[in-house]
Amino acid sequence: MGIVVEVKNLHKRYGDRVAVDDVSFAVEAGEIFGVLGPNGAGKTTTVECVSGLRTPDRGQLTVLGLDPRRDRREVRERVGVQLQQHRLPDRQTVAEAMQLYGSFYREPADGRRLLDMLGLAGKHDTQYRQLSGGQQQRLSVALALVGSPTVAVLDELTTGLDPQARRDTWDVIDEVRDSGVTIILVTHFMDEAERLCDRLALIDAGRVVALDTPAGLVASAAAEQRVRFRPSTRLDERLLADLPEVTGVRRHGQQVLVTGTGNLLQAVTSVLAQQHVVAEDLRVEQASLDDAFVTLTRRRRS
Numbered sequence: 001m002g003i004v005v006e007v008k009n010l011h012k013r014y015g016d017r018v019a020v021d022d023v024s025f026a027v028e029a030g031e032i033f034g035v036l037g038p039n040g041a042g043k044t045t046t047v048e049c050v051s052g053l054r055t056p057d058r059g060q061l062t063v064l065g066l067d068p069r070r071d072r073r074e075v076r077e078r079v080g081v082q083l084q085q086h087r088l089p090d091r092q093t094v095a096e097a098m099q100l101y102g103s104f105y106r107e108p109a110d111g112r113r114l115l116d117m118l119g120l121a122g123k124h125d126t127q128y129r130q131l132s133g134g135q136q137q138r139l140s141v142a143l144a145l146v147g148s149p150t151v152a153v154l155d156e157l158t159t160g161l162d163p164q165a166r167r168d169t170w171d172v173i174d175e176v177r178d179s180g181v182t183i184i185l186v187t188h189f190m191d192e193a194e195r196l197c198d199r200l201a202l203i204d205a206g207r208v209v210a211l212d213t214p215a216g217l218v219a220s221a222a223a224e225q226r227v228r229f230r231p232s233t234r235l236d237e238r239l240l241a242d243l244p245e246v247t248g249v250r251r252h253g254q255q256v257l258v259t260g261t262g263n264l265l266q267a268v269t270s271v272l273a274q275q276h277v278v279a280e281d282l283r284v285e286q287a288s289l290d291d292a293f294v295t296l297t298r299r300r301r302s
């Protein structure tokens with residue numbers, strides 16, 4: 001697969017404040033590439049540089065073989081951008097907005113088809129202010145796609161949406177990718193990143209601290225597993241603590257919490273079986289992308 005976006009040693013400051021210190025990554029054709037990180041990490045600045053909306057101070061940027069600084073017009077034509085918290089005039093109708101944005105492009109997409117795909121078929125004559133939050137968000141995705149872009153940059157796609165509207169928007173993004181558009185998705189929602197992204201760049205304080213698939217990030221953070229249970233009878237906790245897989249055993253009231261790595265569950269349950277102890281309310285908590293995020297961003301701070 002070809003590389004469609006390449007960012008090398010990107011650096012951008014606003015006055016004294018370094019927004020992006022040193023960011024490098026490459027996005028492959030047809031993938032959903034996530035840019036993840038805490039507030040103020042430099043995500044928006046990074047993708048704004050990629051889209052040609054901001055000029056970096058240093059670094060190399062190649063988008064579809066073009067330089068967003070030199071070939072700004074061409075990059076704008078081929079990269080669709082959904083900006084964070086972008087609002088339209090209250091009284092503008094959906095059809096008017098689609099027509100206006102479409103007029104900026106040489107080869108606008110079929111607006112009706114886009115609105116159908118985004119579940120806005122019946123809303124052509126509805127004013128912006130009368131749309132629900134989810135519909136406004138989906139309209140902003142439609143506007144990002146109205147120029148038939150090859151790459152779409154979506155920033156904080158589902159902020160402020162209810163759970164159903166978020167899931168509907170995710171399904172739409174899957175369809176957009178299936179139609180051949182490469183997507184760069186800025187988010188700080190782990191569930192969204194895990195559900196949608198093929199690969200993720202985790203950015204913290206203006207630097208990439210990890211770049212991998214969601215599962216790869218979880219594994220590289222080597223976050224601990226946890227096994228919780230209530231022993232049916234007295235249990236000598238030292239038997240668990242002595243296992244090579246176990247890094248800690250704690251008691252919370254009647255509950256025992258065992259942390260560790262490797263095949264922790266099997267190691268714990270076989271000791272319990274030998275001791276004729278039944279593990280009641282047994283729960284295994286696998287490391288999540290949330291844990292990886294915290295571990296990887298904390299690692300950098302310490």
Ligand SMILES: Nc1ncnc2c1ncn2[C@@H]1O[C@H](COP(=O)(O)OP(=O)(O)OP(=O)(O)O)[C@@H](O)[C@H]1O
Pocket residue numbers: 014017018019020037038039040041042043044045046188
């Ligand atoms: N126009 C600007 N002028 C001055 N400082 C800015 C400007 N835009 C962003 N910053 C600062 O640059 C840093 C990075 O901001 P940026 O918006 O790129 O981060 P982000 O990761 O997208 O954050 P968030 O998740 O909160 O949107 C922040 O400290 C922010 O306050």
